[in-house]
Amino acid sequence: MKIRKYQALGFILLLINCCLPLVASAEEKWPGVDETVVGKYAKEHGREKRVSYINTDQGDLLLFVFLLAGVLGGFTAGYSWCLLINKKPAAKDQTAAAEDSLEATTKKPSEGKS
Amino acid sequence: MKPFLLVLFLISLLGASPAHAMHISEGILPFNWALFWYLVAVPFLALGIRRLQSAAKEDISFKPLVGLITAVVFVISCMPIPVPTAGTCSHPCGTAISAILLGPCVSVVVAAVALLIQALFLSHGGLTTLGANIMSMGIMGSFAGYFVFRLLRGLRLSLGVAGFFAGIIADWITYASTSAELAAGIRGTTPFFELFRQILLSFIPTQLPLGILEGALTSGMIVLLYKKRPDLLVSMRVIKAEEIKA
Numbered sequence: 001m002k003i004r005k006y007q008a009l010g011f012i013l014l015l016i017n018c019c020l021p022l023v024a025s026a027e028e029k030w031p032g033v034d035e036t037v038v039g040k041y042a043k044e045h046g047r048e049k050r051v052s053y054i055n056t057d058q059g060d061l062l063l064f065v066f067l068l069a070g071v072l073g074g075f076t077a078g079y080s081w082c083l084l085i086n087k088k089p090a091a092k093d094q095t096a097a098a099e100d101s102l103e104a105t106t107k108k109p110s111e112g113k114s
Numbered sequence: 115m116k117p118f119l120l121v122l123f124l125i126s127l128l129g130a131s132p133a134h135a136m137h138i139s140e141g142i143l144p145f146n147w148a149l150f151w152y153l154v155a156v157p158f159l160a161l162g163i164r165r166l167q168s169a170a171k172e173d174i175s176f177k178p179l180v181g182l183i184t185a186v187v188f189v190i191s192c193m194p195i196p197v198p199t200a201g202t203c204s205h206p207c208g209t210a211i212s213a214i215l216l217g218p219c220v221s222v223v224v225a226a227v228a229l230l231i232q233a234l235f236l237s238h239g240g241l242t243t244l245g246a247n248i249m250s251m252g253i254m255g256s257f258a259g260y261f262v263f264r265l266l267r268g269l270r271l272s273l274g275v276a277g278f279f280a281g282i283i284a285d286w287i288t289y290a291s292t293s294a295e296l297a298a299g300i301r302g303t304t305p306f307f308e309l310f311r312q313i314l315l316s317f318i319p320t321q322l323p324l325g326i327l328e329g330a331l332t333s334g335m336i337v338l339l340y341k342k343r344p345d346l347l348v349s350m351r352v353i354k355a356e357e358i359k360a
Contacts (some may be wrong), residue, residue, distance in 0.1 A: 030196045034139060037316045038296060041309070042142045045300040050141030050240075057237040065235055067190070071209045073189040080182030084175065085342045 137229065137247045138296060139296040140240025147299040152245030155226070158253050162223035169220065173349055176216075180224065183212045188228040191251065192238050195327065200319035206328035207251050210259030210284035211335050213349050214277065218260040225252030246299075250291035259284030259332075273340055273353070274333045281332030288319045 039049060051057075056065045143151070169176045188209035194203035213221040226248045232238035239247045259280040266276035297310035340347055344358040 027202060030194075030203045032194060033202055033317060033320050034137065036202050037313060037320075038138060038142065040224070041296060041313055042300050045302055045304070045309075047144070048141050049139040052233070052237040054234055055237065056216055056235055062237060069231070069236060070189060071193065073185045077185035077189065079184055080178045080185065083137075083178045084182060084346060104213050109133050 121253045137239030137251075138243040138292065139233065140233075142240075142244055143243050143246055143295070143299040145242075148242045148245060148293070150245075151243075151295065155245045155248040155253065157223045157224075158219065159226055159243050159248070160218040162221070162226075165217060165219045166223055167348040169217075175346065175349065179346070179350070180216060180220065183208075183216060183221075184224045184227055187212055187224050188231060190331070191225075191228055191231050192236055195324060197320045197323050202320045204320045205283055205322050206281075206324060206331060207255050208256035208328075208331075209251055209288070210263070210277070210281040210328065210332045212331070213256035214263050214280060214336060214352060215259035215339075215347075219255035220258040221260070222248065222252040225256065246292075250295060251288050252313070255284040255288040258287035274337045277336035278329040278333035281329035282325045284332075285328040286321060288318055289321045290314060293317060299357050 042048065056062045166176075166180065169177075170180075190208045192208050193205055195205055196203050207225075210226045211220055218225065226244075229239055229244060229247050229251065233241050233244055233247075239332055262283045263276050263280035266279055267273075293310055293313040296313055297306055301309045336352075340353070342352070347353045348355050348358065
């Protein structure tokens, strides 16, 4: 029951996360705190942001890099999560289990005879 | 429910937009302060790498866990979240969950890797300000989150509550540290505490609700791990074996 509550909470958070950026980009608002706080105070005190050494902030290139990073990061997170959570027996263990059960079934008649 | 959540998660990744962050951008800090924060960060990084190597030798599930947490920290620390109460965007840090599961020293390495990739390829933070960003997000966030979690667990609070407050405090401490670094670096003749207070107050409308979101995320992840793989939490020394429900 508690897991369902967390799923519902996750669903709401994800839904908000999906919808709000769309609204933001449509109205050209929602600036980041790097602009509204860090950039603002730095500028007031004579310091300004300089262009990055590897400048991906050109046209839609940055969006593409963010997309790539998000997909790769998401895949790695999901894959590692599955590795950790789905504790399936490894192929070696499955073979060993199968051998054990086979051994058990073949031993039974001989045990009965003795 | 699960496939639907997965689709939403992927959509949220696709919806990521550029660089709205708390990371201090390239060129904001003067050279001497940038160098100072690098020098502060290096010993913690060395300690974290050493701890990572020894833990990976002891437990084979440690590396997948580090992979998972690094990816999570990387994604959520570059994903802008609009805060309607402030009309601005910022992001959670993820260092509380990494510190709780991996320990604060390894968490510093995780944050440093995430910050380095963001600085190199995403115009997010900067190479000159990497030391300062590792200090605020990696070191201060991780150690604050870890110690708050341990303290609250010591007071016999549940995993969910301890995780929630660890997430909140790690987030708020990160932004308080960013304020201090910025105030120290750019202040000129302005008194440090006056500028620090101004910057900190400017962060509050965005970070107050976002810290609560970070607390909920941290709490949710730790409780989910407890439900799915309590043995993992035992091996990571987050809980004791006798705390697992039969």
